[in-house]
Amino acid sequence: MNHVMDLIFSRRSIRQFTEQEVPQEMLTLLLQAAMAAPSAANGKPWEFVVVTDKAVLAELRAAHHGRYNGQAAIAVCANLALAGSPASQLFWQQDLAAATENILLAATGLGLGAVWTGGYPGMDRVEILRRILRIPENVYPMCLIWIGYPAESKPPRTQYDETRVHWQHYRQTSQAESKDELA
Numbered sequence: 001m002n003h004v005m006d007l008i009f010s011r012r013s014i015r016q017f018t019e020q021e022v023p024q025e026m027l028t029l030l031l032q033a034a035m036a037a038p039s040a041a042n043g044k045p046w047e048f049v050v051v052t053d054k055a056v057l058a059e060l061r062a063a064h065h066g067r068y069n070g071q072a073a074i075a076v077c078a079n080l081a082l083a084g085s086p087a088s089q090l091f092w093q094q095d096l097a098a099a100t101e102n103i104l105l106a107a108t109g110l111g112l113g114a115v116w117t118g119g120y121p122g123m124d125r126v127e128i129l130r131r132i133l134r135i136p137e138n139v140y141p142m143c144l145i146w147i148g149y150p151a152e153s154k155p156p157r158t159q160y161d162e163t164r165v166h167w168q169h170y171r172q173t174s175q176a177e178s179k180d181e182l183a
């Protein structure tokens with residue numbers, strides 16, 4: 001898979017995984033992709049808890065009602081003490097979302113499957129992740145990404161919808177009405 005557009009369209013949420021373990025080198029590549037992401041004022045407020053231990057994975061799986069059987073998981077976390085500037089403290093969710101998407105795209109490119117599961121601002125999920133992964137109070141797990149070799153396949157797709165696009169200026173009317181207006 002070489003073309004960047006094929007890669008982007010091929011990224012789908014994969015929730016069923018084989019028993020095959022994910023090599024450490026691949027997990028390192030995913031983390032390198034994550035840390036290549038842009039962040040406000042290059043604040044990089046992120047930390048990552050990488051789980052491959054089967055006992056810890058089982059705890060996470062149980063917390064998710066057995067829904068995901070990935071052979072690895074990465075909790076993408078914010079440590080605001082690492083975010084030096086005020087901008088970085090304000091924008092940490094955007095920074096972490098960029099890092100998370102990089103992991104998902106890199107996983108797709110490496111032939112892995114992955115799914116983003118929500119943490120912050122769902123404080124119940126945050127507390128569960130903090131307990132299982134021993135994450136301290138000042139660190140916020142924004143999501144948990146399940147990773148593994150895919151045991152399901154989904155077609156590539158865009159969800160392009162031109163009604164969500166405004167060219168030059170935002171228009172309150174629908175695109176069809178705008179066209180009539182301009183005719």
Ligand SMILES: Cc1cc2nc3c(=O)[nH]c(=O)nc-3n(C[C@H](O)[C@H](O)[C@H](O)COP(=O)(O)O)c2cc1C
Pocket residue numbers: 011012013014015115116117118
């Ligand atoms: C912020 C966020 C939270 C999500 N939380 C979950 C989740 O808790 N469980 C889950 O199975 N999928 C979760 N997803 C994945 C979405 O359900 C999925 O991206 C969406 O249905 C589109 O499908 P696709 O990823 O295959 O394109 C989440 C995605 C995002 C961006």
